Amino acid sequence: QVQLVQSGAEVKKPGASVKVSCKASGYTFTSYYMHWVRQAPGQGLEWMGIINPSGGSTSYAQKFQGRVTMTRDTSTSTVYMELSSLRSEDTAVYYCARGWYRADYDAFDIWGQGTMVTVSS
Amino acid sequence: SSELTQDPAVSVALGQTVRITCQGDSLRSYYASWYQQKPGQAPVLVIYGKNNRPSGIPDRFSGSSSGNTASLTITGAQAEDEADYYCNSRDSSGNHHVVFGGGTKLTVL
Numbered sequence: 001q002v003q004l005v006q007s008g009a010e011v012k013k014p015g016a017s018v019k020v021s022c023k024a025s026g027y028t029f030t031s032y033y034m035h036w037v038r039q040a041p042g043q044g045l046e047w048m049g050i051i052n053p054s055g056g057s058t059s060y061a062q063k064f065q066g067r068v069t070m071t072r073d074t075s076t077s078t079v080y081m082e083l084s085s086l087r088s089e090d091t092a093v094y095y096c097a098r099g100w101y102r103a104d105y106d107a108f109d110i111w112g113q114g115t116m117v118t119v120s121s
Numbered sequence: 122s123s124e125l126t127q128d129p130a131v132s133v134a135l136g137q138t139v140r141i142t143c144q145g146d147s148l149r150s151y152y153a154s155w156y157q158q159k160p161g162q163a164p165v166l167v168i169y170g171k172n173n174r175p176s177g178i179p180d181r182f183s184g185s186s187s188g189n190t191a192s193l194t195i196t197g198a199q200a201e202d203e204a205d206y207y208c209n210s211r212d213s214s215g216n217h218h219v220v221f222g223g224g225t226k227l228t229v230l
Contacts, residue, residue, distance in 0.1 A: 035219065044224040045156075045164065045207050050217060059216050095163060105152040106211050106219055107169035114163055 002026035004096050004112035011118045017084040020115045022096030029077035030054040033099040035108060036070065036081045038092040046092075050099065051079055086119045093117075125153075125208055125222035132228040133198045141193045143208035143222045153191035153208040155184060158224075164207065168193055195227075203229045 007021040022034065036048040049060035051070040058070045064083070072079045079096060094115045097108035125145040133139035143153050152171055156164035166175050168184035181196045191210075195202055208222040 037221075044205075045158075045209075045221045047209070047219045047221055050219070059218060061218060097164075100169070101217070102170065104150075105154060105170045106209070106217075107154040107166055108156070108164070108209070109166050109169075109175060111163040111165075 002098075002110050004098065004110055006094075006096060006112040006115045009116040009118070011120065012086050014087055014119055014121055016086050016119075017082060018086060018117050019080055019082040020094050020096075020117070022079045022081070022112050024077045024079070024098070027098075030074060033101055034070075034072070034079045035097045035099050036068075037095045037097055037108075039095070039114075040089070040092040043092075048081070048094075053077075053079060083117075086117075088119050091117065091119045125210065125220055127206075127208060127222040127225045129223070130226045130228070132230055133195070134230050135200060136197055138194065138196045139198055139227065141195075141206050141225045141227065143191045143193075144189055145210065145220070145222075146189055147210045147213045147220065148186060148189050148191050150213060151210045152186060153184070153210045155182075155191075155193045156207045156209070157202075158205045158207065167206075198227075198229050200229050203227055 005023045030053050035050050051058045053072045069082045096112040098110040100107040155168040157167050158164040167182050172184045183194045185192045205224045207224045212218045212220045
């Protein structure tokens with residue numbers, strides 16, 4: 001079945017970097033965009049950026065420009081999200097989500113299980 | 122960029138109809154999609170496009186749009202519909218950025 005499986009929880013110190021993986025299966029990896037979304041404890045969903053697994057092009061939310069890097073490995077059907085210069089406010093659950101791109105809407109139809117990233121000294 | 126605004130909380134009596142709204146300038150150009158999130162779980166897509174439901178989503182969920190407002194309607198709310206609901210849409214920047222609403226906590230009484 002179609003699924004996205006993310007890497008496990010991480011604990012990082014302020015100033016460090018974290019790299020979260022998201023392995024896709026059950027569909028043609030290069031046929032769908034992949035988004036990253038995060039959710040701080042008790043807060044709402046926040047869109048971080050998008051990667052096109054076909055060519056590797058990316059686009060990031062302005063808030064994360066310069067700190068986030070999204071990459072993909074087509075040989076393993078895996079996308080990665082690396083966030084640097086971590087601070088306590090980055091403590092959140094990070095999700096990857098498969099995206100449908102249509103002329104008049106975007107929809108995220110399949111979500112990973114989430115990866116908890118805790119930033120603490 | 123743009124913003125999407127949702128009411129923080131809404132309640133509905135069991136079996137009644139409830140509408141959850143989402144407002145934003147980007148909704149004049151793009152349809153919203155809607156997601157249901159229960160505690161400790163990943164979000165689930167419930168409505169996308171003009172008014173489409175993914176396979177497995179009950180037909181009591183429907184969507185509509187007018188001007189800068191998108192709505193998610195639950196007709197005959199069930200206890201299991203108690204959850205947080207989020208809208209999202211492409212923003213108006215032209216960069217294929219996406220924006221989420223702040224979410225609405227639905228309580229079924």
